[in-house]
Amino acid sequence: MHWMVRSAGSFPLYVDSGKGAHFSSIDGHSYIDFCLGDTGAMAGHAPEACVQAVAARAAGGVTFMLPTADAAWVGRELTRRFGLPYWQFALTATDANRFAIRLARHLTGRQKLLVFNYCYHGSVDETFITLQPDGRATPRAGNIGPPVHPAVTTKVVEFNDVAALDAALSEGDVAAVLAEPVMTNIGIIHPLPGFHEQLREITRRTGTLLIIDETHTISAGPGGCTQLEGLQPDMLVVGKPIAGGVPAAAYGFSAAVAQQLQGRIQDDESDTGGIGGTLAGNALSLAAMRATLEHVLTDDAFRHMIELGERFEEGVSAVIRQHNLPWIVKRLGCRVEYWFRPTAPTNGAQAAAAIDVELDRFMHLAALNRGILMTPFHNMALMCPATSAADVDAHTHVFRVCVELLLGLREPAEAGSSMAARSKL
Numbered sequence: 001m002h003w004m005v006r007s008a009g010s011f012p013l014y015v016d017s018g019k020g021a022h023f024s025s026i027d028g029h030s031y032i033d034f035c036l037g038d039t040g041a042m043a044g045h046a047p048e049a050c051v052q053a054v055a056a057r058a059a060g061g062v063t064f065m066l067p068t069a070d071a072a073w074v075g076r077e078l079t080r081r082f083g084l085p086y087w088q089f090a091l092t093a094t095d096a097n098r099f100a101i102r103l104a105r106h107l108t109g110r111q112k113l114l115v116f117n118y119c120y121h122g123s124v125d126e127t128f129i130t131l132q133p134d135g136r137a138t139p140r141a142g143n144i145g146p147p148v149h150p151a152v153t154t155k156v157v158e159f160n161d162v163a164a165l166d167a168a169l170s171e172g173d174v175a176a177v178l179a180e181p182v183m184t185n186i187g188i189i190h191p192l193p194g195f196h197e198q199l200r201e202i203t204r205r206t207g208t209l210l211i212i213d214e215t216h217t218i219s220a221g222p223g224g225c226t227q228l229e230g231l232q233p234d235m236l237v238v239g240k241p242i243a244g245g246v247p248a249a250a251y252g253f254s255a256a257v258a259q260q261l262q263g264r265i266q267d268d269e270s271d272t273g274g275i276g277g278t279l280a281g282n283a284l285s286l287a288a289m290r291a292t293l294e295h296v297l298t299d300d301a302f303r304h305m306i307e308l309g310e311r312f313e314e315g316v317s318a319v320i321r322q323h324n325l326p327w328i329v330k331r332l333g334c335r336v337e338y339w340f341r342p343t344a345p346t347n348g349a350q351a352a353a354a355i356d357v358e359l360d361r362f363m364h365l366a367a368l369n370r371g372i373l374m375t376p377f378h379n380m381a382l383m384c385p386a387t388s389a390a391d392v393d394a395h396t397h398v399f400r401v402c403v404e405l406l407l408g409l410r411e412p413a414e415a416g417s418s419m420a421a422r423s424k425l
Contacts, residue, residue, distance in 0.1 A: 007376055008364035018045030020386030023373075032391045034381035035373045039216050042241035042334075043296045044384035050244035053291035054284060063282035070286040074250070077293050081223035082214070082236055084252035089281035093215040093239025094122025096251040097178065099275045100235045101126065104176035104209045107260050112174045114208075116159040118348025120185030121178055121213050121237075126153045131349065158347035159183055160192045165199065169206040176209040176235075181225035184216040186351040187378050188330040188337045190344070196231055209234040209257070215249075216240070219309075219335035219382065222302050243288035244296060250289075301385040305334035308383040308392050312336045315396030319403055334383040359406075366402040367395075 004012045014026045021044060024030045036042050043050065075087045090096040101113055101124070115121070117131040118140075128143040129150035137151040155174060157164040168174065181196065183189035203210045212233035214224035218241065221228045226236060234257050239249030253261065265273065279285075313331045316338050320327045326342040340359055345351040355378070364374055372395050374381055381395065404410040 008361045008368060013368075013373075020044045020046075021384050021388070021391055029371070031368075031371050031373050032394055033373050034383075034387075034391075034395065035375045036382045036384055037240075037245060038375055039219070039240045039382060041245050042219065042382055042384055043244040043292050044386040045245075047244055047292070047296045047385070049291040049295035050246070050288055053287045054246065057284050057287035060283075062284040063279055065278065067281065068283045068286055070283070070290040071281060074286055074289045074293065077290075078238070078250055078252060081293075082226050082238070082252060083223070084233070084236055085255050086253045086258040087250050088252075088276070089286070090239070090249040090251065091247045091277065091280055091285065092122065093213065093237055093249045094124060095277070095280070096237040096239060096249040097121045097124050097127075097211070097213060100211045100237055100251050101176060101178065102274055103257075103261065104211065104235070106264060107257065108175040108207065108209060110173050110175040110208075111153070112155055113153060114155045114157065114165075114168055114174045114177045116179060116183065116348060117156050118186040118352055119159075119178075119180065119183065121180075122215075124178075126150060127178065129154050129156045131156045131158065133349075158349060159189055160195055160346045162195065162198045162202075166202050169202055169208050172206060174206070174208050176211050177203055178211045178213060180213050180215075180217055181229065181231060182217050182220070182332050183348065183351075184332065184335065184380075186348050187339060187345065187354075188332050188335065188380070189346065189348070189351055190330070190332075192346060196229060200232055211235045211237065214238045216335070217332060218242070218297075219305075220333040221306070222297065222299050225332075241297065242292055243285050244292040246285050246288035248285035248289050296385060302334070305383040305385060305387065308387050308389065309334040309336050311389060311392045312381055312383070312395065315392060316399055319396065319400045322400075323403055323407060325403070335380060336382075337378065337380040339379075362406065363402055366405060367398050370398045370401065372398050 016024045016026045021033055022030060023033050023045060078087050079085055105111060113126045115127050119127055121127045125146055128140040129137050130140045132138055137156050139146055139150055155168045157168055210233045212226055212231060214226060214236060215238055218224040218238060225231060234254050236252045242248060309331055313329050313336050316329050327338055327340055328344055329338045330344060339354055340356050341354040345354060363379060367374055
């Protein structure tokens with residue numbers, strides 16, 4: 001992928017194979033994986049239940065443009081976890097977000113979307129928009145070939161800014177708010193107390209649909225933040241890890257939205273509506289989803305993963321305290337991140353201002369050379385069911401070494417800067 005040129009080091013690692021929370025490169029080095037495919041492999045690499053389910057399904061047919069029994073099972077399980085009674089399937093969370101946005105426009109008769117500054121919801125054109133300090137909405141840096149200026153389609157306000165949100169929605173031209181319940185793609189940014197209650201009240205008062213994107217925030221627990229915090233979205237999107245790494249996503253609706261859709265969409269036009277795809281909901285992806293949700297990303301697995309997330313957080317925090325660094329650690333369930341700033345950001349602009357590209361690259365490359373892979377472009381780690389306490393403690397040790405290198409308390413040779421020296425640390 002083109003973005004790999006931004007990876008720490010002169011070239012990306014080439015992977016040979018992975019199992020659980022570990023993988024090996026084609027050069028024969030082994031790594032503890034805290035990136036986990038940027039959430040796509042949150043179930044771990046090659047979980048046995050998924051391997052068996054995919055093999056069995058492939059032997060019996062991959063796609064039919066017809067449902068299998070797995071589709072009904074997955075729909076019921078998603079309802080149990082997230083509370084929404086109706087579900088459709090897609091191949092990516094990007095697609096699921098696109099489809100949800102189109103449906104929101106169809107139901108409300110409004111054209112605009114509202115997102116939060118520095119959000120990320122996949123490669124959805126309408127979301128690549130940034131709020132400038134003077135209040136102007138501009139294309140986000142790196143926005144390649146937008147069909148129109150994003151301000152034509154989208155409003156953008158800062159996360160946690162209730163007054164700006166209320167003002168933007170009060171104009172009555174926004175079809176939906178698309179939001180992560182906790183921002184994760186510019187770093188972990190938690191909502192302030194009462195923010196979600198106010199968001200829901202304002203959207204309902206202004207006739208605006210609320211779409212919650214749990215693709216990353218499923219790290220909070222089996223039903224993401226929606227289950228954990230009792231959120232009440234009109235639509236919900238989830239993707240990435242729910243099929244063990246097999247391309248798959250789902251988007252769900254409340255009963256009220258489903259009833260409106262059934263009344264508004266004509267059966268004879270349902271295949272020309274710009275929603276869905278030939279391979280969406282295929283038998284293979286549904287088999288992988290069922291195996292992942294039934295046997296891998298279970299309630300018990302999440303308890304284990306979240307405990308390790310707490311251990312990871314405590315280990316990094318201890319090193320920060322030991323060296324009196326102006327850094328902090330934030331956690332969302334089994335997702336953990338450290339920030340090079342003394343206080344937690346409350347919005348995207350604050351988070352973006354805290355980015356230190358050179359320090360990020362140093363920490364990533366120093367860790368990578370000692371067998372630890374973190375999520376690229378920011379310092380985020382994710383636990384999977386196969387992650388162990390020993391894996392977490394290995395990161396804590398490597399993090400301490402990297403910090404002491406940075407502070408000049410160790411010499412590179414003493415710190416073991418090569419893979420061969422890693423076992424001596």
